[in-house]
Amino acid sequence: MAKQRGSLYPIVFLTVVVFLSVVSLTLMDQMTREKILIAQQSEIQEMLSTLFPNLETFQYDEDSGLYTILANTATIGQAQMLQAGGYGGAIDILLGIEPDGRVRGIRIISQQETPGLGAKIIESQFLDQFAGLSVNEIALNRDGGSVDAITGATISSRAVVEAVAETVRDSFEQGGGE
Amino acid sequence: MKSLIKTLSNGILRANPTFILLLGLCPTLAVSTSIDNAFGMTGSVLFVLLAANVIISILRRWIPDRARIPTFIVIIATLVTIVDLALKAYVPSLSKSLGMYVPLIVVNCIILGRAEAFASKNNVIHSIADAVGMSVGFGVAILLISFVRQVLGSGKLEVFNVQLFSIPGLDSNPAAIFLLPMGAFFVIGVLLALFRWMGVSECE
Numbered sequence: 001m002a003k004q005r006g007s008l009y010p011i012v013f014l015t016v017v018v019f020l021s022v023v024s025l026t027l028m029d030q031m032t033r034e035k036i037l038i039a040q041q042s043e044i045q046e047m048l049s050t051l052f053p054n055l056e057t058f059q060y061d062e063d064s065g066l067y068t069i070l071a072n073t074a075t076i077g078q079a080q081m082l083q084a085g086g087y088g089g090a091i092d093i094l095l096g097i098e099p100d101g102r103v104r105g106i107r108i109i110s111q112q113e114t115p116g117l118g119a120k121i122i123e124s125q126f127l128d129q130f131a132g133l134s135v136n137e138i139a140l141n142r143d144g145g146s147v148d149a150i151t152g153a154t155i156s157s158r159a160v161v162e163a164v165a166e167t168v169r170d171s172f173e174q175g176g177g178e
Numbered sequence: 179m180k181s182l183i184k185t186l187s188n189g190i191l192r193a194n195p196t197f198i199l200l201l202g203l204c205p206t207l208a209v210s211t212s213i214d215n216a217f218g219m220t221g222s223v224l225f226v227l228l229a230a231n232v233i234i235s236i237l238r239r240w241i242p243d244r245a246r247i248p249t250f251i252v253i254i255a256t257l258v259t260i261v262d263l264a265l266k267a268y269v270p271s272l273s274k275s276l277g278m279y280v281p282l283i284v285v286n287c288i289i290l291g292r293a294e295a296f297a298s299k300n301n302v303i304h305s306i307a308d309a310v311g312m313s314v315g316f317g318v319a320i321l322l323i324s325f326v327r328q329v330l331g332s333g334k335l336e337v338f339n340v341q342l343f344s345i346p347g348l349d350s351n352p353a354a355i356f357l358l359p360m361g362a363f364f365v366i367g368v369l370l371a372l373f374r375w376m377g378v379s380e381c382e
Contacts, residue, residue: 010245017249021256028260035267043270110274115211116331116354 044094051096051105052077069096077104078171084163087155088112091121095164097171103133106164111156118156126150126157130164138165182307189311195288196319196366197373202288205279206320207362213337216324218272220317222265222280226257227289228309231297235305238298250293251284258283288312319369326365331356 044067049055054071058079061068067079077098084091089112096104106127113119120126129147130138139145140154140161149157195201209215233253234241241249262280265273273280283289292312297305329335333349335342355361 005242010242013240013242014245014248014252017252021252025256025259028263032263032267036263036270039267039270112277115357116352 047094047107047109048079048096050107051079051094075099079104080167081109082163082167084159086111086113086121086159087118087153088114091156091159091163093160093163095167097168101135101168101171103130103138103164103168105131106160108160113153113156117150118153120150120153121156121160135165135168138168182304185304185307186311189308189313189315190318191315193312194315194319194373195291195312196316196323197370199288199291201291202286202316203366205282205286206316206323207359207366209276209279210320210323210327210362210365211331211357212275212328213321213324213335214272215275216317216320218265218269218276219279219320220313222261222276222283223286223288223316224310224313225261226254226283227292227313228306229257230254230289230293231305231309232302234293234297235300235302241298246294246298247290250290250298254289254293255284288316322369323362323365326369327356327361331361 045055045058048058048067048069052069052071054076055069056071058070059068060066065080068075069077069079077096079094079096082093082095084093091111091113092109094107094109096106098104108122108127111119111121113121126148133146137146138161140147140149140158142149143158145161145165147157147161189195193199196203196206205219209219230250230253234250237249258281261283262273265276265280292308296308300308325335329345330348330353332354333347333352334344353361356365
């Protein structure tokens, strides 16, 4: 391959390669950054509108992480992202709360649960159970609540339920919605 | 010309990266849960392998021997990051289901292996043939594995949201074990045995 060159040659060569790599990555980042942001934004908007079909716009408050859902400039609910520790890793959940503090519904944004078992938390059969629950109903049936766990996936089910319950309880104690 | 065709077909049959060289098995086992993933992974590997082989083959006279592995890694990592950003920007859903495994192409032994064993010793044309052959070989293998796993594990075959067929009985009660990591080992083991038995892998 390469002939004998000075002992500094590998260093110079690698420096040039790394420099070129940084330049091309910077260009690529500039080309895609906006598109990636828009893709993430429209995904959030889509997710929010499955919870709140009347959604017209939403406002995001960075400090509290709360999305305020607006329709006709009136607040029709709030939503926030939360994370549960599942069986296969973190589960990202979007939680919608009605103005009266009840759960509007939840959506799973990302999860790595076992396919065929824990991954069923993304199915509506499981998710629909959350609609309309008040703070002390959010628990698995066997823990005295009113959510049926997925057969064979108690850990995943409980992780979601407990994360949701905790968040709703917190926001309830702060005065329960607006 | 003849050697070119040989290089090309090498990757598909005699030196199939998955079934014969047994390279890059980690992403193969991990993402082969659906045909969609397999296509996405094959496309990503094709792009990275092709670009890496071309660049390394062009630079082969200037790449210092002692620093060749770091050079390869920097080039491959740059290409992979480009693919990752492009997927995130233009096909966010695919990027989501491939998840961690796109960034992990950096350490995929197929790509580093071809850079070291082929592109750094051969001219650009042959390196292109090698990259295409290896990627197609990888694609055939991962598609086969995904096909078996998806059909048995979900009872139906769905490609890009179009359902092609479903197996009565199996679709309501699928053998989900095939979608689990251990199912990947079962399937790849049986396919390896099958290829060997059919004599495809008559190694020298």
